[in-house]
Amino acid sequence: MTANGRIGDDGVDDPRTVVISSPEELIASIPSMLGFPPGPGSVVVICGRTADGHAGPVVRMDVGLLGGPGSPPGEGDGRDGADGRGGADGWGGAEDCRSGEGEPSPVVADDGPARGLARFCSREGVTDVHLVVVHEDCADGHSAGLRAEDAAAAFEYWLGLAGTQVVGAYGVGEFAHGSPWVDLFGMVRGTQVDPDSTEIAAVHAFDGRVRAGSRAEIERLYQVRDHGACDDDPHGRGPARLEGALEVDRAVRAHEDAERRLEDGEELDDDELAGIGRVLLDIAVRDEVYRRLAHRGLCDRDGRRLLWWSLARRRPGRERSVALLLLGAAAYFAGSGVHARSALEAAVAADPANSLARLLLHGLENGLAPERLRRVAAA
Structure with missing residues (x-):
């Protein structure tokens, strides 16, 4: 996939794009894409191109989709989808989206944000997305892994109804060099590369964009x-x-x-x-x-x-x-x-x-x- 750079000084897209060619690089790029590393309980969605050819947003949702102990409640922030609207920590947002009658959906703690994101992708013509679910021990623990798979399945279901394909879905416990990741829809797993070594991190450093330690740190700023x-x-x-x-x-x-x-x-x-x-x-x-x-x-x-x-x-x-x-x-x-x-x-x-x-x-x-x-x- 490709990730957008910045907007040029003339108000049009800078032609620079960053090509991401592996799950390891995709996962490691997320802290730079968002400007901070998302914590446990987050679902990060990297949207592909919109219908007008522009790069879609990077969406972080923190709404307790995973259930169980350790999953933080929503922050009451439409940016993070806490009220079902969906939201983006890159840019963008989404409204609630209803399914057709009689269509069974995966059962998760709250799939409203997935429906809201599907509505956004349908409206903007986003044809494909990548998912990263952040949940403690989901790369190694059986029950945590199942909860992460359920969350990813809910997004795949609602996005599929909107005509948006989930190209890949990965689970991680944290964003750190050497930490494990797992393919939530397959048998592949591996270890992460250094988030500071990615091409997006280098581009952002050149542009003077500093990555914060958390979203709360940015708010306090x-x-x-x-x-x-x-x-x-x-x-x-x-x-x-x-x-x-x-x-x-x-x-x-x-x-x-x-x-x-x-x-x-x-x-x-x-x-x-x-x-x-x-x-x-x-x-x-x-x-x-x-x-x-x-x-x-x-x-x-x-x-x-x-x-x-x-x-x-x-x-x-x-x-x-x-x-x-x-x-x-x-x-x-x-x-x-x-x-x-x-x-x-x-x-x-x-x-x-x-x-x-x-x-x-x-x-x-x-x-x-x-x-x-x-x-x-x-x-």
């Missing part, structure tokens, strides 16, 4: 505040408004000047940061910064990233919310669903009136692909 951060909003609750296009252009240029200074190693004092945060509350300024982000995504030491992190960590709620929105949009454009969701949810928590953050979250939950969003945003 967007909740952190600096010591001494300003928490009192000095602007009141009304919308900020600049007078005319010239004022908006001047504010956008000031934002870009701050970006360049940060890239050059300079620092912004609190007054300068407050000025940048204030003008970003103007919808016209925010929308222009957002549009330019869609045209040119972030790189590792991008001054925009440094500026938005400073605003998110040091400024009060509404300014913090806009900065988190922009960080979440950048992650969404790059195809990093878990970072996008974490940032956008933090943006809504900081300012429930942030309608653009809510809109992007809705797109994330309903499977709006990054390249589609980026083209709309760049228009």
Whole structure:
């Protein structure tokens, strides 16, 4: 199979693809695909190409499909399919999907996410997927292996009704060099290669994408505040408004000047940061910064990233919310669903009136692909 790279600076798919030619490499690539290693109780689905030729999402579900002790409950996160909608930690989402009457299905603890994923694959024209079930001892233990097989069978059944083929299904207890894996639909087994040695890991390292230790670690990243951060909003609750296009252009240029200074190693004092945060509350300024982000995504030491992190960590709620929105949009454009969701949810928590953050979250939950969003945003 092939895995997608990143979106190019012109808003179209980067032609780079990563070819995965063995189960060992597929399994070892998952932590880099998601941005963190999924823990026990997860079902990871690597979707093939969609009907329009784009790479499908990498979906992680953590909903207790495996049953028994040690299976964590759902996280209440549509990204992970906890409520039956399915969801993607790469990008995408799915709605509930019902079977035809009289068609028996495998019995598992909860096959709602499998049905939801089938609905998504049908809608997007995904013709094939690979599954990896993460469950303790499933590669060696008999009962754990049977539970993993049941979970994989539920996905195969519902996806088959949607016309999507499960090309391979594998079971692992963890993601680590030398750990065992097993083919859940066959007699093949083996040991894993080093997750840090895969081609996808190398591509992501080159692009400055750092793999976290867990999903919770990523969520905490967007909740952190600096010591001494300003928490009192000095602007009141009304919308900020600049007078005319010239004022908006001047504010956008000031934002870009701050970006360049940060890239050059300079620092912004609190007054300068407050000025940048204030003008970003103007919808016209925010929308222009957002549009330019869609045209040119972030790189590792991008001054925009440094500026938005400073605003998110040091400024009060509404300014913090806009900065988190922009960080979440950048992650969404790059195809990093878990970072996008974490940032956008933090943006809504900081300012429930942030309608653009809510809109992007809705797109994330309903499977709006990054390249589609980026083209709309760049228009």
